[in-house]
Amino acid sequence: MESIWAVVAEGMSAAAVVGVAQRSGLPVEAYVFGDSELANRVASYGVSHVHWWSDEQTLPETLAMSLASRAKEDMPTAVVSSDQATSRVLLGAIAVVVDAAVAHGIISVAPSDGGVKVERYVADAEAVEVLCAPGPVVCTIADGVAEAEPAATPAPIEEMEPEQNGSIKVLSTNEEGEGANGLQDAERVVGVGLGVGSKENVALAQQLADAIGAEVACTLPLCDNYHWFEHNRVVGTSTQKISPRLYLSFGSSGAPQHMTGVRAAKVIVAVNTDPEAPIFRECTYGIVGDVSKVLPAFIQAVSK
Template sequence: MSATTDDRTTRGTAGPMGGVWIVVADEAWPAALEVARASGGTVTAAVVGPQPLADAVAAAGVPVVWVEPARDTPAEAYAVNLAAQVAAASPDLLVSTGGPAARTLLGAAAAAAGASLVPGVLAVTDGPRWTVRRAVLGGEAIETLTAPAPLALILAADEAADRPAATGVAPGTVAKADTAAAEMVVAGTQPAPPASGIVDARTVVSFGRGVHAKADVALVERLAQALGAEVGCSMPVADDLGWLDRSRYVGRSGQHISPRLYLAVGISGAPQHLEGVRGAKVLAAINNDPKARIFRRADYGAVGDLYEVVPALIAALQQ
């Protein structure tokens, strides 16, 4: 790399006052930490990833705000929520390595914090304003620029390579970010509204699209009454059909419940639904399809038409 230097100055407010954040989504984070520490500010880490990653960053002496992604969910899905949390701290400097997830998260945080984004960064130093050295022209030249806070820096690829984590420092704390705040917003779904009575219920009778008409919800309600249960449902019943309040649907993006008995009526048993009832002690299901996925998880199952099975069950319970 040759050393053509171009000094450029951007006018703005006063420089660093602390509040340096690193955004971590992969193992290359030690490079971001080194650059962040060299800036002279107090460093906090926003980590999106598994717990060992958060613990490793904390072990380097950095307080960590940790977002644990749901299974099979990419870190990038948490960009909006992470950005809001970081921006709320009004950081002066944000630093990430150039990995795809880390830089996506950094970009979102930069936008939320109103920070100017500088890619290809080699180093940053403190002063009346930030002074940033960065690689340009494919690494053939180095540019030095000064700019006011807030800045968001993405490290050059070389900077992120194989830096060992610091040792012999007091570990930082790991604070798990509020789950509600970290909820992924998926197109077509919204985070669940406040919990309904199903969350603490000992027994929940839940129904899905196997119930064919809104008028038939009364049948499920009669069964719930006979069992002293609360009524829940699958997501489409609340979201698409609007037959029950959204606070009553169970699953990944709905309520997570742990009743003693969960009775699923006309519910196929999609993984997203079952995520909400992992804590159920006993799961029973009524479904007319013997191959329905719900039977893989059910402790008890009745294969049959719910319009026959449910009335028979109500009659039996009333006797």
């Protein structure tokens, strides 16, 4: 029987990945890599079955090879996942082994005339491009697609054995590395751009973040040109994508290369002195104002 795979390796995009898979009209087999909470959440979205690997004893790279072999046996019509690092590792292996077509940033996928049809936005989302492939398609979803809703009955969860297939293994762990900074899982993020203007204001941004339990992110020039942040704090095209519930942006223009990394945030609040700044076209709430004045006002407001 035809089916579609939803591969979920990141919590923030789980509902969106399943949502796109469900709208194909095919039964959705979910392949989850993460903790039990993530597996339970995916099971609640009305999928047929959840195959769950805990990320405690399995590397994404070893899982990738096993998932690819399974995909070769099952030959799903399509495989859908998010455009984030772990998912891309899993999808890459599957695509090669099943000889699938690949498509990124899709908004829909469905069987069509014996093949597969996918749609995605082009021209700044002013048009929808329709692509078709004769065989299976492996795809990443676009930001902001409709999410799956919880279903009445949760799907069965099958806990899978850890994958240690020898394709790759950890040799050592350098504890002096930059380390995880929590940005990928953060519910709230305070983002700063060049308009932050001074290290004193960066400290205020950190103070605000501490007060609301947020992580701090930045635009590329604050790392590359000013070295005020480590590279793992930069968000955007060439770095990382995040999807917090709240993104508070102080002094960023809203360059496309930065916005690609934050567009999946549920609510974006932007502060900028320039009323014409592009970020005001993409935010949920905009404040035309000076970071030096608005940041202290935010800190005062949240400390009440």
